[in-house]
Structure formats: C-alpha cells, structure tokens
Amino acid sequence: MLRVEFWLATSVRSMIYRMLVLNTSQVPWTISRQLSVVYANLLDEIKAKVPDIEKVFSPDKAGRRVAAAQFASDALVELYIAFSLRKTSVDTKEAISEEFSRLDFVENLAESEFQDQFYSVLGVLARLDKAFSEYDSGTGGRFSKGRNVFDAQPARIGFVVAAGLYVLGRPGMSRGARERSTKLKQLSSMADALVTKLNKMSPQKLGDFLKLDVLEETLDKRVGQVGRYERSVYFEAFKVLIEEEFKLPDLEACWRAN
DSSP: OOOOOOOOOSSHHHHHHHHHHOOTTSOOOOHHHHHHHTHHHHHHHHHHHOTTOOEEEOSSSOOOOOSTTEEEHHHHHHHHHHHHHTOSOOOTTSOOOOHHHHHHHHHHHHSTTHHHHHHHHHHHHHHHHHHHTTOBOSSOSTTSBTTHHHHSHHHHHHHHHHHHHHHHOSTTSOOOHHHHHHHHHHHHHHHHHHHHHHHTSOHHHHHHHHOHHHHHHHHTSOOSOHHHHHHHHHHHHHHHHHHTTTOOSSSHHHHTOO
16 A cells, blocks of 8 residues: 655645654654755745845755855755754764754754744844955955855854854753744844944955954864864854854954854
C-alpha cells in the first residue's frame, strides 16, 4: 500500500513544524534534509518578509555576492538553523545528531512568532551590511571594503547567533513570547540607531569606526580550524556590540573580544 499525503499550510513555519514532528512511517531525516524539502517556500517567505535583502542566489539562479544584502540560499538556511539552535558550529551538510538540539529546534518552530523573529534579525543584519558597505578604501585587500565583513558566512553566523541569544535566551532557558518580543524591539531599535549614525559618516570616519585593520589582524592568526575560529571571533564580537547597545565609539573592542 502506498500512502500519499498533501499538506497545505498558511505559513512555512507550520509546514516545517509538521515535517519535523509528523514524519511517521518514513525513514528519519536529518533537520538539514527536511529543511531542503521546503527550501523554496522558506526562501520565498524570506524574500517577501525581509525587504532589506536585495538578492538571493540559488542553484537554479546562480550568482555571486557583489553588493551588500545579497546572500546565497544555502547560507540563509544555515543562518535559520543557527538562529534557532543558537550555536555557531552548525553545518547544513552534516546531520545535527544531538537530540536536545532537535527538540530545541522543534520547540522554537512551535512558537507562532519565531519565524518573524528570525526574519527581523535577518533584516537587521542586512541593514548593517548596507551601512558597512558604504566604506571602500580602494586598496583591494581582504578587508578593503566595509562589505567584506559580511561577505563571510562566519560573520553572518556570529551575528545571528549573538542576536538569537539576546532575543530567544540561552538554549534550555528560552524566554517567553512577551520577553522575546521586547528583546527583539530593543535589538532592532539599537541597531537602527547605529545604522542612522553610520549613514551620516564620511567614508573616512566610517573606515575609522569599522577598524577593519584590527579585524584582519585578528583573523590572520594561524589556528588549526580556521572556520570554527572565525565563527568564534565574530560571535564574541557581535555579542559585545549587542551588550554595549550598539553604542561603541568604534569596533576595535568587538574585534579583540575573542
């Protein structure tokens, strides 16, 4: 006997939730595999609800990032998982085997506001990306442009995880819906105040604020696992930025936080 099910949902959140908890009579899937099935729906909803994102690249519509607020589809899926789990060591190409992580992910999806909270954080990231991108030293180095900060996936992961901890709370100690909403409004307000400040700066002052030379120096250290090290650097950096309410005179303290 072959059973075929058709699921209709008003939002991608409820669809993913059903796939995670109702996939009975099937070979168990990894979270990454389940997300890939609803890939198009998730991306469509991101495009509709995060207007600050300018372009999303996918396997069917290939491209590369040449300006701020442009992201690959698989990078956005990875950010989605990282935000939910509040872990920088997420890899969508590998199974997420820890049962507590799976349960935490399901619990977040069960919250009706969770999806919109993720979209809001993505919007904050995109606005910061655009503000940073106004700086270009013209030297052509690794960090010659402000856009180069969020060119790297470790930076995006670091930001969404730091923001996730601030908004959602620590894994196992998640905040209630009302507190999450309050924290999200605070995060957006603080970040937008910084964006407004940066948009008024001259390119030279923006460069002085970004301190990209310090970031490059920090990332140039020889370490065994480069990807993990970079995610840690960016996570600690953005955690400091959030803890200081986005009111730092420049980002040197952030880049030296790790």
